[in-house]
Amino acid sequence: MSFVIRLKYFFEKYGFHVSSRLADKLGMRANNVRLFFIYISFVTAGLWFGVYLTLAFWIKLKDLIRAKRSSVFDL
Template sequence: MSFVLNLKYFFEKHGFNAASRLADKLGMRASSVRIFFIYITFVTAGLWFGVYLTLAFWLRLKDLVRAKRSSVFDL
């Protein structure tokens, strides 16, 4: 359990400070950098959901265009 707590404290000390350090280097507020990361996360997740819907639509359209023929005499 001690290892887990040490790992947690390490990430809290070094990992969560990344937005503050980046904001200091860019001369911005840390809250603006955090908001940007949150927005970009939703945009990328939404982008892939749009790609998924587009591919599903194409597959459905392909099934509608291509006729299912059950025998040779349906030609």
């Protein structure tokens, strides 16, 4: 068996066990706990992309307000 497949089986065996134990403690289904972690990972990745777009917009707006003109005749 190749190393990648053994690594996959290892994470499936012990990684999914974490979410099932957490679900047992919370009294939920393990499927819902796994979906929650997936949704949270997308939300956090999307949050930082939104922050990036907001900062890019502010920098563009600052450049539009403070135009760099070398003389009065550039108006």
